[in-house]
Amino acid sequence: MPIRREHFLLSLVMAGVMVLCWLVFSNCASVSLNQVHHQVVQNHRLQSKQANLMEPVLQSKQANLMEPVLQSKQANLMEPVLQSKQANLMEPVRTDVLTVTPWLAPVVWEGTFDPQVIDEAFMSQNLTIATTVFAVGKYTRFLRDFLESAEKHFMLGLDVHYYVFTDMPDDVPDNVTLGVGRLLSIVRVPKFDRWQEISLRRMEIIQTAIKDYIHQGANYIFCLDVDMRFHGRVGPEALGRLVAAIHPWFYMYPRSQYPYERRTVSKAYIPQDQGDFYYQANIFGGALEDVHRLTKTCSEHLEVDRSVGVEAVWQEESHLNWYLVRNKPTKLLSPEYVWDDAKGRDAKEIKLVRFSSVIKNKAEVRENL
Numbered sequence: 001m002p003i004r005r006e007h008f009l010l011s012l013v014m015a016g017v018m019v020l021c022w023l024v025f026s027n028c029a030s031v032s033l034n035q036v037h038h039q040v041v042q043n044h045r046l047q048s049k050q051a052n053l054m055e056p057v058l059q060s061k062q063a064n065l066m067e068p069v070l071q072s073k074q075a076n077l078m079e080p081v082l083q084s085k086q087a088n089l090m091e092p093v094r095t096d097v098l099t100v101t102p103w104l105a106p107v108v109w110e111g112t113f114d115p116q117v118i119d120e121a122f123m124s125q126n127l128t129i130a131t132t133v134f135a136v137g138k139y140t141r142f143l144r145d146f147l148e149s150a151e152k153h154f155m156l157g158l159d160v161h162y163y164v165f166t167d168m169p170d171d172v173p174d175n176v177t178l179g180v181g182r183l184l185s186i187v188r189v190p191k192f193d194r195w196q197e198i199s200l201r202r203m204e205i206i207q208t209a210i211k212d213y214i215h216q217g218a219n220y221i222f223c224l225d226v227d228m229r230f231h232g233r234v235g236p237e238a239l240g241r242l243v244a245a246i247h248p249w250f251y252m253y254p255r256s257q258y259p260y261e262r263r264t265v266s267k268a269y270i271p272q273d274q275g276d277f278y279y280q281a282n283i284f285g286g287a288l289e290d291v292h293r294l295t296k297t298c299s300e301h302l303e304v305d306r307s308v309g310v311e312a313v314w315q316e317e318s319h320l321n322w323y324l325v326r327n328k329p330t331k332l333l334s335p336e337y338v339w340d341d342a343k344g345r346d347a348k349e350i351k352l353v354r355f356s357s358v359i360k361n362k363a364e365v366r367e368n369l
């Protein structure tokens, strides 16, 4: 019996050892399973964060990794920057002349603008500038110099469409080389008996032309005399909604001495105490709509004057001045843009003559002198 008892005890100890072993083993297994599970979760988390790795967002930004970082940031240096050369803009360049009107329109003088900044601002806009010029009767002789000098200085880099109004299309020079993007159309017009009539009828013809065909193919229009020559840049700095030029003979005078129409019977009448500047009709322009309104109003007023037998003292120029008292130009051109060769080159405020009237023998070229 004692032997059986020993066997029983031995079996009990072995069973205990086995249970212990099982417990130890099962505990180890569960630890390692937990660890695996944990790793899987961790891996899953990492992968989910990197789900977009296949999209080359970061890589494309770093495509030029071999290039120094600063250079890649400066890649845009090659693009034009609208940067004035003048480091301190608070120092006025011109102190000898008026550069802004009381209604805050700029007056364009040499030094008041940076040609490069202006060109960069306008060149990308694909602008077309319609340009009217009348050459009636003997005035066709001025066309060659006018056109050749315009091709050297007028709105270079922009598209220009010249409209030459003439009674003698055969006298329009056909061998003036026009630059790329520049066109010339000849429009036949009647010749009136008096030079004054030829000059003032331009308002009516221009307003009809803008309405009928010019407005379709242009952004701006300039209306120019033909007995003129370009000597210097007349570029997009001259563009604006309504642009007029200050007459070279009157800019130093007080307004009471301007040669406005002073007879109340004329529609161009301006009282002694009114008016800003005296503008010359040799060059005016602007947006098509604004110049259309100007030429239409002036031609209607010229017609009213005609009906009562009145002709303003300086014909269409008097009516232009009347209109501009009530409709202020948004940009004014200094007399650099409408000089007169008869005034010489001594005026110290004129740093650059850009466009000027040539000296002509009026008795010879005009119809009724």
Ligand SMILES: CC(=O)N[C@H]1[C@@H](OP(=O)(O)OP(=O)(O)OC[C@H]2O[C@@H](n3ccc(=O)[nH]c3=O)[C@H](O)[C@@H]2O)O[C@H](CO)[C@H](O)[C@@H]1O
Pocket: 133, 134, 135, 136, 137, 138, 139, 195, 196, 198, 199, 200, 224, 225, 226, 227, 280, 281, 282, 314, 315, 316, 317, 357, 365, 366, 367
């Ligand atoms: C200094 C002076 O006197 N200036 C006045 C004079 O300018 P202008 O002496 O500049 O007038 P102008 O003889 O140049 O005539 C104006 C423009 O009309 C055209 N044209 C004129 C006549 C002609 O037979 N054929 C022809 O084609 C041509 O485009 C010419 O450029 O007359 C203008 C017209 O009223 C203005 O009154 C000006 O202020």
Ligand SMILES: [Mn+2]
Pocket: 225, 226, 227, 282, 357
């Ligand atoms: Mn003229």
